[in-house]
Amino acid sequence: MLLVEYSLRDGKGGRARAFKEFKLPRGVVVGVFQGSRGAKKQLDIIVKYQELGKSVRTPQHLHWTIDLLIKKEHEPELTIKFVKYLRAMWDKVKPFGNKQEQRVCKLSLSTPEKLAEFEELNKYGEYSVEFIATVLELIMTQEKTGNAQAFMFRGLLDSIIAGKDIFSVVSSARYNGR
Numbered sequence: 001m002l003l004v005e006y007s008l009r010d011g012k013g014g015r016a017r018a019f020k021e022f023k024l025p026r027g028v029v030v031g032v033f034q035g036s037r038g039a040k041k042q043l044d045i046i047v048k049y050q051e052l053g054k055s056v057r058t059p060q061h062l063h064w065t066i067d068l069l070i071k072k073e074h075e076p077e078l079t080i081k082f083v084k085y086l087r088a089m090w091d092k093v094k095p096f097g098n099k100q101e102q103r104v105c106k107l108s109l110s111t112p113e114k115l116a117e118f119e120e121l122n123k124y125g126e127y128s129v130e131f132i133a134t135v136l137e138l139i140m141t142q143e144k145t146g147n148a149q150a151f152m153f154r155g156l157l158d159s160i161i162a163g164k165d166i167f168s169v170v171s172s173a174r175y176n177g178r
Contacts, residue, residue: 018048020105024130027052032105032138038146043096045105045145047138049131059135061156065173067125067132068160074124080161082118082129086136087157093137095145102145110134 018031028051035044050056072079089109096102110133118129136153143153156172 019103022107022134024134025128028128028131030131030134030138031056035142035146040096040145042099043102043145045096045102045138045142047135047142049135059139061153061173062170064127064132064135065156065160065169067127069166069169070125071121072160075121078118078120082121083157083160085118086133087154087161089133089137090140090154090157093140093144095141105138105141107134107137110137 016033018033020032022030022032024030028049030047030049033046033048035041035046037044046058048056048058068079068083071082092109110130112130115129115133122128140153152172156169159169159172
């Protein structure tokens, strides 16, 4: 299975190919495409994924947030530990500095070895912890590359850690800055 095309977000009906793909368990492929937004348009990326037998999709904050809330209902302590790991990722992730870094798109924080302690959470929700961490590491990099002042992502993770009510958390996840 190859993730190779999607409709461009400019609405012109063009097609693009992923320049980097990450193959995850359960037949999921996460693709990285050239983007065109933010302060460093040439280094922007778009993240898409495809599950086995399904259409190419764009990960939304709301999707992984709800998945984490489901996991939290079943394994609260482990889920909070995982969210704290994701929050620490935010502090460690660096923006792309040049085109070569973007094209290599190396992930260092969402490796199976680093996520092994959270595998129990894979029993709950739709997404594996490897999928969530991979997508989030990519989106964190994208957000930091395009806007050094990005705050929404970090704030959303903080609201889950703080145990905010579901309405507040989901409202934060739906905010799109427009």
